[in-house]
Amino acid sequence: MINDLILSLAGVLPDLWQWIYLLLVVSAAGFMRGLSGFGFSALCFFALSPILPPMAIVPLMFVLECTASLHIMPKVWSHVPWRWLLALSIGAMLGTPFGVYGVAVWQPEVVRGIAGIGVLLASIALLRGWRFTAADSTLVLVVVGTISGFVNGMASIGGLVIAVYALSASISLLSMRAALVVFFLIIDIYGLFWFGGHGFLKTNTFVLAAIALPIMLLGNRIGFAYFDRIQETTRRYISISLLMGLALLALADTLI
Numbered sequence: 001m002i003n004d005l006i007l008s009l010a011g012v013l014p015d016l017w018q019w020i021y022l023l024l025v026v027s028a029a030g031f032m033r034g035l036s037g038f039g040f041s042a043l044c045f046f047a048l049s050p051i052l053p054p055m056a057i058v059p060l061m062f063v064l065e066c067t068a069s070l071h072i073m074p075k076v077w078s079h080v081p082w083r084w085l086l087a088l089s090i091g092a093m094l095g096t097p098f099g100v101y102g103v104a105v106w107q108p109e110v111v112r113g114i115a116g117i118g119v120l121l122a123s124i125a126l127l128r129g130w131r132f133t134a135a136d137s138t139l140v141l142v143v144v145g146t147i148s149g150f151v152n153g154m155a156s157i158g159g160l161v162i163a164v165y166a167l168s169a170s171i172s173l174l175s176m177r178a179a180l181v182v183f184f185l186i187i188d189i190y191g192l193f194w195f196g197g198h199g200f201l202k203t204n205t206f207v208l209a210a211i212a213l214p215i216m217l218l219g220n221r222i223g224f225a226y227f228d229r230i231q232e233t234t235r236r237y238i239s240i241s242l243l244m245g246l247a248l249l250a251l252a253d254t255l256i
Contacts, residue, residue: 022208022212025044025048026215026216027215027218029041030217030223031223031226033068033220034224034225035238036177036235036239039159039246040068040159040216042157042246043249044064046252056208058154060208062188063209064209065184066184066189067217068217068220073185076177076181080179083138088145089186091146092149093187094146096190098149099154100200101153102150109253112254113253113254115157116246116248116249116253118164119161123244126240132165132169144162144165145162149187152187153191157246163176166179167243173236
């Protein structure tokens with residue numbers, strides 16, 4: 001039985017250094033997820049691309065994102081801006097099926113590159129103090145959710161769209177993080193049904209998730225605890241810097 005397990009793991013990632021690299025990436029991304037509420041899937045996608053194909057990474061990220069949200073959701077529940085969350089979730093449910101379908105027939109690199117340019121420009125504007133005056137509009141929230149769902153289903157970076165939008169609005173970072181935690185749980189469970197329906201959920205997905213889960217949850221808990229130790233302005237700067245870094249990774253992934 002142990003030999004069968006070893007052979008199964010070797011079939012997923014053949015080298016020990018790849019497993020070590022996977023766990024280091026997941027732990028760092030889990031820390032950023034706990035701290036900011038976003039960035040886990042995007043960071044993992046770019047960092048794991050050298051050792052795993054996109055069709056393996058995207059559903060794996062959905063499984064881990066669901067678990068990360070469940071892990072800290074009781075602690076953020078009272079801070080969730082429910083009207084925001086409802087509108088974003090409706091939009092994301094409209095956009096996700098198109099993204100899941102697109103991952104099989106289109107080029108996710110192009111989508112990531114386009115999204116990366118948009119996120120980078122928006123992050124620069126945020127650093128200069130830009131605010132979106134119509135950010136509280138329900139219609140705009142639904143549209144943003146639709147775009148996020150499409151990008152998330154196809155390239156695992158839908159959270160960046162929501163994060164940019166939230167940082168341009170008037171809600172606090174505490175509320176933004178709470179909204180993202182519950183939003184990812186809703187949209188990723190929904191996305192997993194679509195991935196399963198298209199036959200994209202493989203045994204290897206759950207093997208990888210089972211091994212990565214403990215280290216991801218540890219990083220997630222440490223990041224969540226660290227959030228309360230830093231000032232609001234510092235949190236905002238960290239969030240925008242993270243967005244810019246992930247946007248640059250998206251561009252690099254497209255161009256290289």
